[in-house]
Amino acid sequence: MLTKEQLIEQINILRKQKNAVIMAHYYQRAELQDIADFVGDSLALARQAAKTDADIIVLCGVHFMGETAKIICPNKKVLIPDPNAGCSLADSCQAKDLALFKEQHPDYMVVSYVNTSAAVKALTDVVVTSSNALKIINQLPPEQKILFAPDKNLGNYINSVTGRNMYLWDGACHVHSRFSIEALLQLKKEYPNAKVLAHPECKKIILDIADVVGSTEALLNYVKNSDENMFIVATESGILHKMQSFCPQKTFITVPPEATEIEVNGKLTPCSCNECEYMRLNTLEKLYECLRDEKYEIKVEHYLARQAIKPIERMLQMS
Ligand code: 13P
Numbered sequence: 475m476l477t478k479e480q481l482i483e484q485i486n487i488l489r490k491q492k493n494a495v496i497m498a499h500y501y502q503r504a505e506l507q508d509i510a511d512f513v514g515d516s517l518a519l520a521r522q523a524a525k526t527d528a529d530i531i532v533l534c535g536v537h538f539m540g541e542t543a544k545i546i547c548p549n550k551k552v553l554i555p556d557p558n559a560g561c562s563l564a565d566s567c568q569a570k571d572l573a574l575f576k577e578q579h580p581d582y583m584v585v586s587y588v589n590t591s592a593a594v595k596a597l598t599d600v601v602v603t604s605s606n607a608l609k610i611i612n613q614l615p616p617e618q619k620i621l622f623a624p625d626k627n628l629g630n631y632i633n634s635v636t637g638r639n640m641y642l643w644d645g646a647c648h649v650h651s652r653f654s655i656e657a658l659l660q661l662k663k664e665y666p667n668a669k670v671l672a673h674p675e676c677k678k679i680i681l682d683i684a685d686v687v688g689s690t691e692a693l694l695n696y697v698k699n700s701d702e703n704m705f706i707v708a709t710e711s712g713i714l715h716k717m718q719s720f721c722p723q724k725t726f727i728t729v730p731p732e733a734t735e736i737e738v739n740g741k742l743t744p745c746s747c748n749e750c751e752y753m754r755l756n757t758l759e760k761l762y763e764c765l766r767d768e769k770y771e772i773k774v775e776h777y778l779a780r781q782a783i784k785p786i787e788r789m790l791q792m793s
Protein backbone atom coordinates (compact mmCIF):
# COMPACT_ATOMS: atom_id res chain seq x y z
CA MET A 475 0.00 0.00 0.00
CA LEU A 476 1.31 3.46 -0.93
CA THR A 477 1.80 6.13 1.72
CA LYS A 478 -0.03 9.45 1.46
CA GLU A 479 3.15 11.10 0.11
CA GLN A 480 3.62 8.35 -2.51
CA LEU A 481 -0.01 8.64 -3.58
CA ILE A 482 0.37 12.39 -4.03
CA GLU A 483 3.57 11.89 -6.03
CA GLN A 484 1.94 9.30 -8.31
CA ILE A 485 -1.18 11.41 -8.82
CA ASN A 486 1.03 14.37 -9.80
CA ILE A 487 2.95 12.23 -12.33
CA LEU A 488 -0.21 10.70 -13.81
CA ARG A 489 -2.13 13.94 -14.20
CA LYS A 490 0.75 15.48 -16.15
CA GLN A 491 1.29 12.37 -18.30
CA LYS A 492 -2.40 12.12 -19.17
CA ASN A 493 -3.20 15.84 -19.40
CA ALA A 494 -5.89 15.38 -16.76
CA VAL A 495 -7.54 18.06 -14.68
CA ILE A 496 -8.71 17.23 -11.16
CA MET A 497 -11.81 19.07 -9.99
CA ALA A 498 -13.25 18.76 -6.50
CA HIS A 499 -16.43 19.89 -4.77
CA TYR A 500 -16.22 21.70 -1.41
CA TYR A 501 -17.67 18.64 0.34
CA GLN A 502 -14.72 16.44 -0.60
CA ARG A 503 -12.17 15.22 1.94
CA ALA A 504 -9.51 17.87 2.71
CA GLU A 505 -6.72 15.94 0.96
CA LEU A 506 -8.76 15.80 -2.27
CA GLN A 507 -9.53 19.52 -2.14
CA ASP A 508 -5.82 20.15 -1.56
CA ILE A 509 -4.64 18.14 -4.56
CA ALA A 510 -7.33 19.37 -6.96
CA ASP A 511 -6.54 21.86 -9.74
CA PHE A 512 -9.89 23.45 -9.08
CA VAL A 513 -12.31 23.41 -6.11
CA GLY A 514 -15.79 24.84 -6.44
CA ASP A 515 -19.53 24.56 -6.01
CA SER A 516 -21.76 22.82 -8.56
CA LEU A 517 -22.03 25.88 -10.80
CA ALA A 518 -18.30 26.61 -10.74
CA LEU A 519 -17.49 22.97 -11.53
CA ALA A 520 -19.83 23.06 -14.54
CA ARG A 521 -18.31 26.34 -15.75
CA GLN A 522 -14.81 25.02 -15.29
CA ALA A 523 -15.65 21.85 -17.24
CA ALA A 524 -16.94 24.03 -20.08
CA LYS A 525 -13.61 25.82 -20.44
CA THR A 526 -10.98 23.17 -19.70
CA ASP A 527 -8.61 21.99 -22.44
CA ALA A 528 -7.59 18.86 -20.53
CA ASP A 529 -8.15 15.45 -22.20
CA ILE A 530 -9.42 13.88 -18.99
CA ILE A 531 -11.62 15.45 -16.32
CA VAL A 532 -11.51 13.72 -12.94
CA LEU A 533 -14.51 14.87 -10.97
CA CYS A 534 -14.08 14.36 -7.21
CA GLY A 535 -17.69 14.80 -6.25
CA VAL A 536 -20.83 12.77 -6.82
CA HIS A 537 -22.17 11.06 -9.92
CA PHE A 538 -24.46 13.84 -11.18
CA MET A 539 -21.50 16.26 -11.15
CA GLY A 540 -19.52 13.87 -13.37
CA GLU A 541 -22.54 13.47 -15.62
CA THR A 542 -22.94 17.24 -15.93
CA ALA A 543 -19.27 17.56 -16.94
CA LYS A 544 -19.69 14.75 -19.50
CA ILE A 545 -22.80 16.37 -21.00
CA ILE A 546 -20.91 19.66 -21.31
CA CYS A 547 -17.77 17.95 -22.71
CA PRO A 548 -19.01 14.91 -24.68
CA ASN A 549 -15.62 14.39 -26.36
CA LYS A 550 -13.61 14.28 -23.16
CA LYS A 551 -13.07 11.36 -20.86
CA VAL A 552 -14.80 12.11 -17.55
CA LEU A 553 -13.86 9.94 -14.57
CA ILE A 554 -15.08 9.69 -10.99
CA PRO A 555 -13.02 7.92 -8.29
CA ASP A 556 -15.95 5.92 -6.85
CA PRO A 557 -18.91 4.80 -8.99
CA ASN A 558 -21.15 4.52 -5.91
CA ALA A 559 -20.92 8.23 -5.09
CA GLY A 560 -24.60 8.98 -5.66
CA CYS A 561 -26.91 11.64 -4.24
CA SER A 562 -30.08 11.08 -2.22
CA LEU A 563 -31.56 14.28 -3.62
CA ALA A 564 -30.95 13.27 -7.26
CA ASP A 565 -32.45 9.84 -6.44
CA SER A 566 -35.63 11.49 -5.18
CA CYS A 567 -36.67 12.37 -8.74
CA GLN A 568 -36.87 9.53 -11.25
CA ALA A 569 -37.19 10.37 -14.94
CA LYS A 570 -40.27 8.15 -15.42
CA ASP A 571 -42.14 10.04 -12.65
CA LEU A 572 -41.16 13.40 -14.10
CA ALA A 573 -42.24 12.27 -17.58
CA LEU A 574 -45.65 11.35 -16.14
CA PHE A 575 -45.97 14.75 -14.43
CA LYS A 576 -45.16 16.49 -17.73
CA GLU A 577 -47.75 14.42 -19.56
CA GLN A 578 -50.39 15.35 -16.99
CA HIS A 579 -49.34 19.02 -16.74
CA PRO A 580 -48.27 20.14 -20.23
CA ASP A 581 -48.57 23.82 -19.28
CA TYR A 582 -45.82 23.59 -16.65
CA MET A 583 -42.24 24.60 -17.29
CA VAL A 584 -39.76 22.26 -15.58
CA VAL A 585 -36.92 23.86 -13.61
CA SER A 586 -34.54 21.27 -12.19
CA TYR A 587 -31.81 21.58 -9.66
CA VAL A 588 -28.43 20.41 -10.98
CA ASN A 589 -28.62 17.53 -8.45
CA THR A 590 -30.48 15.34 -10.96
CA SER A 591 -29.67 12.53 -13.38
CA ALA A 592 -29.00 13.15 -17.08
CA ALA A 593 -32.38 11.54 -17.82
CA VAL A 594 -34.15 14.10 -15.61
CA LYS A 595 -32.14 16.96 -17.13
CA ALA A 596 -33.23 15.74 -20.57
CA LEU A 597 -36.85 16.39 -19.49
CA THR A 598 -36.03 19.81 -18.05
CA ASP A 599 -36.47 23.31 -19.50
CA VAL A 600 -33.79 25.01 -17.42
CA VAL A 601 -31.31 23.69 -14.86
CA VAL A 602 -30.34 25.75 -11.80
CA THR A 603 -27.81 25.41 -9.00
CA SER A 604 -28.04 26.87 -5.51
CA SER A 605 -25.78 29.73 -6.74
CA ASN A 606 -28.00 30.92 -9.56
CA ALA A 607 -31.52 29.63 -8.76
CA LEU A 608 -32.92 32.98 -7.61
CA LYS A 609 -31.39 34.86 -10.54
CA ILE A 610 -32.78 32.41 -13.10
CA ILE A 611 -36.27 32.08 -11.60
CA ASN A 612 -36.52 35.89 -11.49
CA GLN A 613 -35.94 36.00 -15.26
CA LEU A 614 -38.93 33.71 -16.02
CA PRO A 615 -42.29 35.34 -16.85
CA PRO A 616 -44.31 35.80 -13.62
CA GLU A 617 -47.40 34.09 -15.09
CA GLN A 618 -45.43 30.98 -16.14
CA LYS A 619 -46.45 27.85 -14.21
CA ILE A 620 -43.32 26.14 -12.92
CA LEU A 621 -42.53 22.74 -11.50
CA PHE A 622 -39.38 22.91 -9.38
CA ALA A 623 -37.63 19.55 -8.92
CA PRO A 624 -36.44 17.81 -6.90
CA ASP A 625 -35.54 19.82 -3.77
CA LYS A 626 -38.63 21.01 -1.91
CA ASN A 627 -36.50 22.94 0.62
CA LEU A 628 -34.65 24.96 -2.02
CA GLY A 629 -37.92 25.36 -3.97
CA ASN A 630 -39.73 26.59 -0.89
CA TYR A 631 -36.90 29.03 -0.17
CA ILE A 632 -37.04 30.39 -3.76
CA ASN A 633 -40.84 30.76 -3.47
CA SER A 634 -40.47 32.72 -0.22
CA VAL A 635 -37.81 35.10 -1.60
CA THR A 636 -39.33 35.66 -5.05
CA GLY A 637 -43.03 35.55 -4.08
CA ARG A 638 -43.63 32.85 -6.72
CA ASN A 639 -45.80 29.84 -6.24
CA MET A 640 -43.80 27.12 -7.97
CA TYR A 641 -45.12 23.59 -7.61
CA LEU A 642 -42.54 21.62 -5.64
CA TRP A 643 -41.39 18.06 -6.21
CA ASP A 644 -41.33 16.09 -2.96
CA GLY A 645 -37.55 15.53 -2.75
CA ALA A 646 -34.83 16.46 -0.29
CA CYS A 647 -31.19 15.87 0.60
CA HIS A 648 -30.85 13.54 3.57
CA VAL A 649 -27.80 15.43 4.92
CA HIS A 650 -29.37 18.89 4.86
CA SER A 651 -32.75 17.65 6.11
CA ARG A 652 -31.37 16.17 9.28
CA PHE A 653 -29.82 19.19 11.01
CA SER A 654 -31.28 19.49 14.49
CA ILE A 655 -33.19 22.72 15.18
CA GLU A 656 -32.89 22.10 18.94
CA ALA A 657 -29.11 21.81 18.66
CA LEU A 658 -28.96 24.95 16.50
CA LEU A 659 -31.02 26.95 19.01
CA GLN A 660 -28.78 25.72 21.80
CA LEU A 661 -25.66 26.79 19.85
CA LYS A 662 -27.20 30.22 19.26
CA LYS A 663 -27.76 30.54 23.00
CA GLU A 664 -24.18 29.52 23.76
CA TYR A 665 -22.66 31.74 21.07
CA PRO A 666 -25.03 34.71 20.68
CA ASN A 667 -22.56 36.63 18.49
CA ALA A 668 -22.07 33.83 15.98
CA LYS A 669 -23.62 34.23 12.50
CA VAL A 670 -25.70 31.28 11.32
CA LEU A 671 -24.88 30.19 7.75
CA ALA A 672 -27.16 27.69 5.98
CA HIS A 673 -27.34 26.00 2.61
CA PRO A 674 -30.80 26.39 1.00
CA GLU A 675 -31.24 22.60 0.96
CA CYS A 676 -31.87 22.85 4.75
CA LYS A 677 -35.42 22.73 6.09
CA LYS A 678 -37.41 25.98 6.40
CA ILE A 679 -37.18 25.89 10.21
CA ILE A 680 -33.37 26.13 9.91
CA LEU A 681 -33.41 28.68 7.06
CA ASP A 682 -35.82 30.90 9.02
CA ILE A 683 -33.23 31.54 11.71
CA ALA A 684 -30.17 31.65 9.44
CA ASP A 685 -28.42 35.00 8.99
CA VAL A 686 -27.08 33.97 5.58
CA VAL A 687 -28.57 31.44 3.13
CA GLY A 688 -26.47 30.49 0.13
CA SER A 689 -24.62 27.96 -1.96
CA THR A 690 -21.35 26.52 -0.69
CA GLU A 691 -19.45 29.19 -2.66
CA ALA A 692 -21.68 32.00 -1.36
CA LEU A 693 -21.22 30.87 2.26
CA LEU A 694 -17.46 30.67 1.78
CA ASN A 695 -17.36 34.16 0.26
CA TYR A 696 -19.45 35.52 3.12
CA VAL A 697 -17.00 34.13 5.67
CA LYS A 698 -14.00 35.53 3.76
CA ASN A 699 -15.46 39.04 3.47
CA SER A 700 -17.17 39.30 6.85
CA ASP A 701 -15.84 41.18 9.89
CA GLU A 702 -17.48 38.58 12.15
CA ASN A 703 -15.30 36.00 13.85
CA MET A 704 -17.63 33.14 14.72
CA PHE A 705 -19.97 31.13 12.48
CA ILE A 706 -22.45 28.31 13.03
CA VAL A 707 -22.51 26.34 9.79
CA ALA A 708 -25.53 24.32 8.60
CA THR A 709 -24.20 22.47 5.59
CA GLU A 710 -21.93 19.50 4.88
CA SER A 711 -18.85 19.89 7.05
CA GLY A 712 -16.38 19.52 4.14
CA ILE A 713 -16.82 23.25 3.47
CA LEU A 714 -15.07 23.97 6.76
CA HIS A 715 -11.75 22.96 5.24
CA LYS A 716 -11.72 25.96 2.89
CA MET A 717 -13.35 28.26 5.46
CA GLN A 718 -10.65 27.42 7.96
CA SER A 719 -7.80 27.68 5.49
CA PHE A 720 -8.94 31.09 4.19
CA CYS A 721 -9.74 32.38 7.71
CA PRO A 722 -7.55 30.51 10.21
CA GLN A 723 -8.26 33.03 12.96
CA LYS A 724 -12.06 32.59 12.76
CA THR A 725 -14.15 29.94 14.56
CA PHE A 726 -16.57 27.58 12.82
CA ILE A 727 -19.09 25.38 14.60
CA THR A 728 -21.11 22.74 12.78
CA VAL A 729 -24.76 21.99 13.52
CA PRO A 730 -25.26 18.38 14.64
CA PRO A 731 -27.86 16.12 13.00
CA GLU A 732 -31.11 15.00 14.69
CA ALA A 733 -30.47 11.28 14.64
CA THR A 734 -27.52 9.06 15.39
CA GLU A 735 -28.61 6.50 12.79
CA ILE A 736 -29.70 7.08 9.21
CA GLU A 737 -30.98 4.88 6.42
CA VAL A 738 -28.58 4.41 3.49
CA ASN A 739 -29.62 2.08 0.65
CA GLY A 740 -32.29 0.58 2.95
CA LYS A 741 -29.85 -0.12 5.83
CA LEU A 742 -29.58 1.68 9.17
CA THR A 743 -26.10 3.18 9.33
CA PRO A 744 -24.46 4.97 12.29
CA CYS A 745 -24.29 8.72 11.83
CA SER A 746 -22.66 11.07 14.28
CA CYS A 747 -21.74 13.93 11.97
CA ASN A 748 -23.00 16.07 9.14
CA GLU A 749 -20.99 14.49 6.35
CA CYS A 750 -22.43 13.32 3.04
CA GLU A 751 -21.43 9.66 2.94
CA TYR A 752 -21.58 9.71 -0.86
CA MET A 753 -19.13 12.60 -1.12
CA ARG A 754 -16.84 10.90 1.39
CA LEU A 755 -16.57 7.72 -0.67
CA ASN A 756 -13.84 9.40 -2.71
CA THR A 757 -10.34 9.04 -1.24
CA LEU A 758 -6.78 9.84 -2.30
CA GLU A 759 -6.15 6.17 -3.01
CA LYS A 760 -9.25 5.90 -5.22
CA LEU A 761 -8.20 9.09 -7.02
CA TYR A 762 -4.80 7.51 -7.75
CA GLU A 763 -6.42 4.30 -9.06
CA CYS A 764 -8.89 6.37 -11.05
CA LEU A 765 -6.06 8.18 -12.88
CA ARG A 766 -3.90 5.05 -13.20
CA ASP A 767 -6.63 2.80 -14.65
CA GLU A 768 -8.80 5.55 -16.17
CA LYS A 769 -11.83 4.34 -14.25
CA TYR A 770 -14.71 4.91 -13.55
CA GLU A 771 -15.74 6.52 -16.79
CA ILE A 772 -19.00 8.44 -16.94
CA LYS A 773 -21.07 7.51 -19.98
CA VAL A 774 -24.18 9.35 -21.11
CA GLU A 775 -26.21 8.04 -24.05
CA HIS A 776 -25.87 10.41 -27.04
CA TYR A 777 -29.60 11.00 -27.39
CA LEU A 778 -29.87 11.87 -23.66
CA ALA A 779 -26.80 14.12 -23.74
CA ARG A 780 -28.20 16.00 -26.75
CA GLN A 781 -31.39 16.77 -24.78
CA ALA A 782 -29.72 17.35 -21.40
CA ILE A 783 -27.22 19.91 -22.73
CA LYS A 784 -30.05 22.31 -23.71
CA PRO A 785 -31.23 23.20 -20.14
CA ILE A 786 -27.61 23.29 -18.93
CA GLU A 787 -26.62 25.74 -21.70
CA ARG A 788 -29.70 27.79 -20.89
CA MET A 789 -28.55 27.89 -17.26
CA LEU A 790 -25.03 28.96 -18.21
CA GLN A 791 -26.45 31.75 -20.39
CA MET A 792 -28.89 32.97 -17.73
CA SER A 793 -26.48 32.94 -14.77
P1 13P B 1 -23.64 23.60 -4.23
O1 13P B 1 -24.29 23.84 -5.54
O2 13P B 1 -23.89 24.68 -3.25
O3 13P B 1 -22.21 23.28 -4.42
O4 13P B 1 -24.32 22.32 -3.56
C1 13P B 1 -24.26 21.06 -4.13
C2 13P B 1 -24.77 20.03 -3.21
O5 13P B 1 -24.78 18.87 -3.49
C3 13P B 1 -25.27 20.49 -1.94
O6 13P B 1 -25.65 19.42 -1.18
Ligand code: SF4
Pocket residue numbers: 536560561562563564589647648649650675710750751752753
Ligand atom coordinates in the same frame (compact mmCIF):
# COMPACT_ATOMS: atom_id res chain seq x y z
FE1 SF4 C 1 -26.58 14.96 -2.63
FE2 SF4 C 1 -27.05 15.89 -0.21
FE3 SF4 C 1 -24.76 14.69 -0.71
FE4 SF4 C 1 -25.27 17.13 -1.75
S1 SF4 C 1 -25.03 16.61 0.40
S2 SF4 C 1 -24.40 15.38 -2.82
S3 SF4 C 1 -27.47 16.96 -2.13
S4 SF4 C 1 -26.79 13.74 -0.78
